[in-house]
Amino acid sequence: xxxxxxxxKRLSSVPILGGLVGGLxxxxxxxxxxxxxxxxxxEFGIRTFINAAGTLTYMTGSLMHDEVLDxxxxxxxxxxxxxxxxxxxxxxxxxxxxxxxxxxTSGAFSGMTLGLAGIxxxxxxxxxxxxxxxxxxGMKTEVICQKAHDIVxxxxxxxxxxxxxxVETAADVEKAINENxxxxxxxxxxxxxxxxxxxxxVALGKKHNIPTSIDIAADVPPVENLWKFNDMGFHFVxxxxxxxxxxxxxxxLLMGKKDIIAAARLHMPPRGFNIGRGxxxxxxEIFGMYVALERFINEDHDKVWKxxxxxxxxxxxxxxxxxxxxTSVHVxxxxxxxxxxxxxxxxxxxxxxxxxxxxxxxxxxxxxxxxGSGPSNIGVTVWMLKPGQEKxxxxxxxxxxxxxAV
Numbered sequence: 001x002x003x004x005x006x007x008x009k010r011l012s013s014v015p016i017l018g019g020l021v022g023g024l025x026x027x028x029x030x031x032x033x034x035x036x037x038x039x040x041x042x043e044f045g046i047r048t049f050i051n052a053a054g055t056l057t058y059m060t061g062s063l064m065h066d067e068v069l070d071x072x073x074x075x076x077x078x079x080x081x082x083x084x085x086x087x088x089x090x091x092x093x094x095x096x097x098x099x100x101x102x103x104x105t106s107g108a109f110s111g112m113t114l115g116l117a118g119i120x121x122x123x124x125x126x127x128x129x130x131x132x133x134x135x136x137x138g139m140k141t142e143v144i145c146q147k148a149h150d151i152v153x154x155x156x157x158x159x160x161x162x163x164x165x166x167v168e169t170a171a172d173v174e175k176a177i178n179e180n181x182x183x184x185x186x187x188x189x190x191x192x193x194x195x196x197x198x199x200x201x202v203a204l205g206k207k208h209n210i211p212t213s214i215d216i217a218a219d220v221p222p223v224e225n226l227w228k229f230n231d232m233g234f235h236f237v238x239x240x241x242x243x244x245x246x247x248x249x250x251x252x253l254l255m256g257k258k259d260i261i262a263a264a265r266l267h268m269p270p271r272g273f274n275i276g277r278g279x280x281x282x283x284x285e286i287f288g289m290y291v292a293l294e295r296f297i298n299e300d301h302d303k304v305w306k307x308x309x310x311x312x313x314x315x316x317x318x319x320x321x322x323x324x325x326x327t328s329v330h331v332x333x334x335x336x337x338x339x340x341x342x343x344x345x346x347x348x349x350x351x352x353x354x355x356x357x358x359x360x361x362x363x364x365x366x367x368x369x370x371x372g373s374g375p376s377n378i379g380v381t382v383w384m385l386k387p388g389q390e391k392x393x394x395x396x397x398x399x400x401x402x403x404x405a406v
Contacts, residue, residue, distance in 0.1 A: 049367035051384040052393045054336055055218065059369060061242035061249035062384055068247060068292045075287040082270045085283050089290050090261070093253065096297060098227035099237070101261035103254050103268070104286045108217040110279040111238035111254035112156035116143065116183055117275060118263030119211050119235075120160060128266050129273045132161030140182035144173060144210075146194040149187035153215065157185060159275065169195050170204060177208050186214040186234070188225075189335035202233045211235035211260070217252075218335040220244050223301055226293075236260050244338075244383070247292030248285045311382040311390040312339045318394035322401045324349030336381075344377035345401060352404035354378050360400045368396055 041048050055062045064072075086103055093102040105111040120139045121127035127139060134141050143157050147166045154164055162183075165176050173184070173196070184205045191197060196204070198214070205212035214229050217240040229237045236256030242249030254264060267276035316327045324346040329339055345352075352360075354373025361368040370393075371379025380397075382390050 047367055049362070049369050050386075050389050050393060051369055052380045052382065052389075053369045053371045054338075054381045054384060055243035057249075061240075062244070062246045063386075064246050064248065064288070064292070065295060067295055068288045071287040071291040072248070072284045075284040080283055082283065083265075085286050086265070086268075089286050093290060093293060094255065096226070096293060097230055097237075097253070097255050099230040099255035100258040101256065103261055103265060104241075104281050104289045105238070105252045105254045105268075106250055106279040106281045106285075107242075107252040108215060108238040108240045109153060109156045109252075110276065111236075111252050112153070112185075112213070112215060113159045114264040114267050114276050114279065115213055115236040115238065115254055115256065115260060116157050116160050116162065117267040118260045118265075119182055120162070121266065122259070122263050123266065125266065125273070131267070131275045132159060134161040140180050142176075142178070142180045143183045143185050144176050144181060145185045145187075146196060148190050148193035149185070151187060151190070153217070154185070157183070170200065173204050177210060181208075181210055184210050184212045186212065188214055188216045188219050188229070191334055198229070198232060205235075206233070211257075213237070213256075216335075218243050219337070220296070221301060221305075221337050223297060223299075226297065230255055236264075241289045241292060245292045245296040247289040251281060251285045251289040253289070253293070308339050308383055311385065312341050312380075314390050315380055315382065315394040315397070316341055316343075319343055319397050319401060322350070322398055323405065325401060338381055338383045340371070341380040341382075342377055343380060343397065344374075347376045349406055350376070350401055350404040351406055352376075352401065357397070357400055357404075361396055364396055364400075366392065368393055370397075 051059060053059060089104065090102045093104070094100060105114060117131055121131065127137060130137050130139075141162055142165050143162050144165050144167055145154065147168050150164055150166050158164065167173050167176050184201060186198065186201050202212050212234050213236045214234045215238055216225055216229060217238065219225050220239070221244055226239070234256070236254060239253050241247035241251035241253060254261065267274040269277055269280045271277070312329060316329065319325055320327055322345070326344050328342045330342070331337060331339055353375055354377050357378055358370055358373050361370055371381060373379070380393065385393065
């Protein structure tokens with residue numbers, strides 16, 4: 001029996017006669033055409049929107065570039081050994097970020113767990129199998145952290161069984177360090193709220209031979225942060241992959257000292273005797289994360305920044321035309337370091353709250369998400385917008401504010 005492909009090929013060489021007048025029989029002609037791509041969002045009734053809010057996890061982070069998607073699709077079509085791809089891609093990433101070693105993880109959170117786990121156990125598999133049960137194992141049990149840096153994401157550290165010891169001053173650190181101290185952890189985005197800055201934190205760790213770590217999850221740009229803290233001497237650094245770098249939202253990087261990364265890998269798949277088995281990252285995300293990192297490092301950051309400024313100015317100038325509206329632009333100094341527009345209005349002239357405006361934009365067509373709102377203000381960022389969407393965002397905000405005029 002002829003296959004359908006062979007039948008179509010043979011029919012194509014036959015003169016157009018009888019039942020073939022006009023080309024292939026309709027049934028075969030339909031089959032020969034590529035099927036339209038499925039709109040799965042529409043199929044499931046899932047709302048999509050223009051993101052003028054930023055790289056928020058609950059909004060699914062960022063959108064990947066075509067090069068990243070190509071790398072993911074390419075990686076999905078062949079088999080390889082998971083350890084080999086992590087070895088070779090990790091070595092290349094380490095060169096790019098000035099670290100001794102690196103590994104692609106399932107986000108910055110998992111990188112924190114894995115990095116600390118590696119410090120606790122070293123290369124001792126018996127200890128690896130014991131986590132998170134530390135009592136009676138001889139492993140250390142405490143992580144020192146500044147009060148301003150003790151946020152909910154530090155649960156990644158307590159997942160290992162360790163507890164957080166909170167300090168405020170350098171003198172507090174000196175008193176807190178003891179034989180149970182495993183790590184001194186730092187949070188970059190809250191650096192200005194603590195009393196000890198990066199260099200002093202690292203120096204204190206070196207003085208007492210205690211490893212130091214830093215969470216910079218959302219803290220590029222600037223691109224230099226990818227290697228700044230490795231150069232500074234932190235023992236390990238974690239960052240999210242699915243924010244400004246626009247890699248897979250499920251990926252991140254753990255960068256640092258060779259012995260810590262090697263030990264952290266014992267807690268990762270493909271091994272299954274560890275607390276990190278569920279933190280699986282596969283070849284597709286590894287390639288995707290690598291290409292995203294490479295693209296981000298080599299990007300023309302001045303050009304991108306100028307585009308952000310121009311798009312922000314477009315939205316600002318459009319909405320300022322509404323009587324009673326005032327605007328300001330600021331750049332967060334540590335994390336989410338991009339131009340951020342605050343749109344405010346005189347509540348006596350415009351009868352709408354920030355939440356009401358958010359909801360109106362959300363329910364509009366197209367749906368738009370903007371940043372946090374106050375009684376009479378909202379926030380807008382343009383760095384996650386597709387080309388031309390700044391015009392849509394500006395127009396819709398202006399329309400809703402104009403309708404609210406008294």
